[in-house]
Amino acid sequence: MGGLLAKPNTWETEAEKCRKIRADSIPEQWLLTPGQLPPPERLNVLNVPAESGIMSLKELQITETDATTLVQRMGDGDLTAEEVTIAFLKRATIGNQLLNNVTEFMAEDALARAKQLDAYFAEHGKLVGPLHGVPISTKEHIWHKGRIACGAYVSQVDKVATEDSHLVQLAKNAGAVFHLRTNEPQTLMTGNTNNNIWGETLNGSHLQLSCGGSSGGEGASIGFKSAVIGLGTDIGGSIRIPAAFNGVYGFRPSALRLPYNGIELPGAGQESIKCVIGPFANSIDDIDLFMKVALDQEPWDTEVSLLPLPWKSVESSKDITVGIMWTDGIVRPHPPMMRALKGAKESLEAAGVRVIDWEPYKSLEMLEIIVTLFFPDGGKTITDLVAASGEPMNEDAAAFLQHAKLLTVAENWAYNDRRDKLRAEFHALMKSRGVDVILCPPYVGCAARKNKTDYGTYTMLWNLLDQPALVFPAGITVDPALDSVDTDYKPTNEMDQVQYSKYVPEVFEGAPICLQVVGKHLCDEETVAAARLIEQIIKG
Amino acid sequence: MGGLLAKPNTWETEAEKCRKIRADSIPEQWLLTPGQLPPPERLNVLNVPAESGIMSLKELQITETDATTLVQRMGDGDLTAEEVTIAFLKRATIGNQLLNNVTEFMAEDALARAKQLDAYFAEHGKLVGPLHGVPISTKEHIWHKGRIACGAYVSQVDKVATEDSHLVQLAKNAGAVFHLRTNEPQTLMTGNTNNNIWGETLNGSHLQLSCGGSSGGEGASIGFKSAVIGLGTDIGGSIRIPAAFNGVYGFRPSALRLPYNGIELPGAGQESIKCVIGPFANSIDDIDLFMKVALDQEPWDTEVSLLPLPWKSVESSKDITVGIMWTDGIVRPHPPMMRALKGAKESLEAAGVRVIDWEPYKSLEMLEIIVTLFFPDGGKTITDLVAASGEPMNEDAAAFLQHAKLLTVAENWAYNDRRDKLRAEFHALMKSRGVDVILCPPYVGCAARKNKTDYGTYTMLWNLLDQPALVFPAGITVDPALDSVDTDYKPTNEMDQVQYSKYVPEVFEGAPICLQVVGKHLCDEETVAAARLIEQIIKG
Known part of the structure; x- marks a missing residue:
């Protein structure tokens, strides 16, 4: 036309x-109207x-x-x-x-x-x-x-x-x-x-x-x-x-x-x-x-691939054991996150809930496996779809795709097998430690700076393990007076160094802090019930 | 040493x-003892x-x-x-x-x-x-x-x-x-x-x-x-x-x-x-x-990949609809199998069970997909394991491996996707036809000759679709007087020709005939219950 x-x-x-x-x-x-718009220096517009x-x-x-x-x-x-x-x-x-x-x-x-x-x-x-x-x-x-x-x-x-x-x-x-x-x-x-x-x-x-x-x-x-x-x-x-x-x-x-x-x-x-x-x-x-x-x-x-599991009614009960995962063993969470976890631990113990420290387990291996399994096609499916229109690739997307590694089908199987073994090991570990749910950070800090989210292990672990995970607000925000930089902390590796250096209390001031409750595979109802209990106790 | x-x-x-x-x-x-051994010409030694x-x-x-x-x-x-x-x-x-x-x-x-x-x-x-x-x-x-x-x-x-x-x-x-x-x-x-x-x-x-x-x-x-x-x-x-x-x-x-x-x-x-x-x-x-x-x-x-589905108690009920799949649409079953199905149909109808004819659905496509998905590594995992010892490869194994086609990971995904679509379509078809279970042959004939089993569509369909399937003896054996070759039948394709020509009544005389009951995905208990009913009715 x-x-x-x-x-x-x-x-x-x-x-x-x-x-x-x-x-x-x-x-x-x-x-x-233009007159109703908040001033540009205002950070919280809720x-x-x-x-x-x-x-x-x-x-x-x-x-x-x-x-x-x-x-x-x-x-x-x-x-x-x-x-x-x-x-x-x-x-x-x-x-x-x-x-x-x-x-x-x-x-x-x-x-x-x-x-x-x-x-x-x-x-x-x-x-x-x-x-x-x-x-x-x-x-x-x-x-x-x-x-x-x-x-x-x-x-x-x-x-x-x-x-x-x-x-x-x-x-x-x-x-x-x-x-x-x-x-x-x-x-x-x-x-x-x-x-x-x-x-x-x-x-x-x-x-x-x-x-x-x-x-x-x-x-x-x-x-x-x-x-x-x-x-x-x-x-x-x-x-x-x-x-x-x-x-x-x-x-x-x-x-x-x-x-x-x-x-x-x-x-x-x-x-x-x-x-x-x-x-x-x-x-x-x-x-x-x-x-x-x-x-x-x-x-x-209707959707035949789904599991025929009705949503059970599960009452929250204090008769559970919460494992607190203070760190993924790779990068240490920022001080506001540590404060949230410490507060949670104290409140839970005071309320009579059993709390133990959860030692991280093979996080680095899990990270390598899941990132590899995101792109076993070498990232081609995604990059082709971007390239098809001629649009430029975003920087953060490109950075992540750099980890893409083309696998053969047999190599993909081997990764699946490692994933399955880790799922079994982790489940056995939760049982042997008597832990019903794990309480941990959802991210290394309360948030990343604009466009700078670049570390996902705290969430990816649970995708690899296919365990249900619920994020909820801990009811506190970043307070530079309470959340100062721990200048004594010596990062244990380069990723840790990079992430730890990102924490500047004044930058994150006032940002909400959330925590994550992780349950056993397919124990979704129990996870939600435990999160409800934990939240109620944390928030009094 | x-x-x-x-x-x-x-x-x-x-x-x-x-x-x-x-x-x-x-x-x-x-x-x-050697004297107790049956004579070499004896075929049934049970x-x-x-x-x-x-x-x-x-x-x-x-x-x-x-x-x-x-x-x-x-x-x-x-x-x-x-x-x-x-x-x-x-x-x-x-x-x-x-x-x-x-x-x-x-x-x-x-x-x-x-x-x-x-x-x-x-x-x-x-x-x-x-x-x-x-x-x-x-x-x-x-x-x-x-x-x-x-x-x-x-x-x-x-x-x-x-x-x-x-x-x-x-x-x-x-x-x-x-x-x-x-x-x-x-x-x-x-x-x-x-x-x-x-x-x-x-x-x-x-x-x-x-x-x-x-x-x-x-x-x-x-x-x-x-x-x-x-x-x-x-x-x-x-x-x-x-x-x-x-x-x-x-x-x-x-x-x-x-x-x-x-x-x-x-x-x-x-x-x-x-x-x-x-x-x-x-x-x-x-x-x-x-x-x-x-x-x-x-x-x-213990085994975390399993579905947490207890084995339900399901009573057999006549209030079901049985779809009889007379053929997979590729190769026609041998006469003894057709006789078993006809007998089953008559008995079921006489007993008041609803029976309809089940039109086969995309069997050829399913066959191609499952055979491809057996060996997306080009069969290398298997052939390497055979070759590692220097043992020769069996003829029938080699013949099947000829279908092996090396896929890329992305091609494997596309086959998985086709599989999933077929699962959904087939499930929807069973629902729309009101069919609870399908009654069909487990094989083109009562059995293959020694070392000559070479056509698996009648069982493979249900692996592709991940539907439960139970084989049971129909209570009859091959009888050349009843199961003569249908000389009027014109095979519709080469596979049909090959399989149909294998039927020689005298060769199979006395061999037991089994049928297969197939249920919906994860309706294992209902499948077993339906098979029990069908068997009881067929055998009077």
């Missing part, structure tokens, strides 16, 4: 397609919605409520799904203006669905389901029927999802409202969130720190309370790192529990390290609720 | 190590034990009793574990003399264990467990502590198992007695049983037919009633083909249900097509019993 002289598409014009969709989707009536005057007090309260309570209130007739949806859309609009975390608003669909839910409630006097009216955001590569799911590759901007992803379907069955899709990094294999289509997402709790990745848009979304629940994916920490950096809850279930159909990720058929989908939230109750809602629908009868 | 002129070991002298172990282990007092006079009537009766009943009788004090063990050892000695199916007798250990069990029963008045005194035979590559497990590779004859395989441990916990280890083919990837160490195993029901493979020694063992239960492994039909050829019960559970630790199989870490361990028996009750005994011990808490 462009005639003989039409220029061929460049990657920039291709990327523009997605940017236009986003631009057209933004509810402009709720944008901050309170801007309250200050802006755009949101009513009721709307602010709604967005500070978790799903469990919101659903209750809608069931009592105190709130409508429509007002809940509007409240979160407003907050999300502001959030995206400040953090650039949304790739597409779905306001029209969300509001139409909310009205349907309200009509249903008015007619039948009961809720559609246990997620009735709960606004949920999803990482961009999770399919929504009829919408582009490109996985942040410019070469894939014409890929339109033919259906909703399976988990989205289940949440919709339960009454959920999907109003936002969120940003992710190029290659989806970094702990930051930046790409050539939508740019960089920021961390609302501290604008100079990374929002984490790869589900960084979700971390920002839940941190800003732009959504009640978020859905991200995790193959090496991609849920837990952004949860930790944004000070929210993020759960990586064991593989093959939550449905995975309908996610745009290159390398389908790779099964050495399984990518999983999982929830972000602002409470453990909501994590629990979401898992239950999904598994109560027996998704294994 | 051999001095300067000592000859280096040849593969023959290496193989001799294992042959000597076997020779030394044979209980010679129970061997048939009744030789009864005719030989070596076994008492009580011993014969014991060996014709299934585990469920034997354990009951030992619990009633009617039988001792020692007399049960002796009876089976006697029968096994004769069996091996005729069929060459045993690689090692463990008579001393078995009798010592039986005496312990009897002492326990005398002292406590109760059984050690639900397999108390049940003699079980195991395929050679299943580990027994302190014994060689070479997987039929001459290059591995110095490999001594450091522990019992996990499943053997569980069975021992339940009171089982292990008295025999049995033969398997070179490479373990053929449907015959012949190797350069122990030679060829024969089929006791028909000496001119293959005993099947790769668990051919087990098929022969259970067919001859040398053991009550047998343990084999199955990656493409290696339990079900020998079960079918020897007219016994064989079950391939879904992968990751029965413990797999402690099996000598090259290519550890290969997970595209998982090899599984499973039971042979002479009744469905015994299959059910064995599965229950194993899973009641929660093996997933």
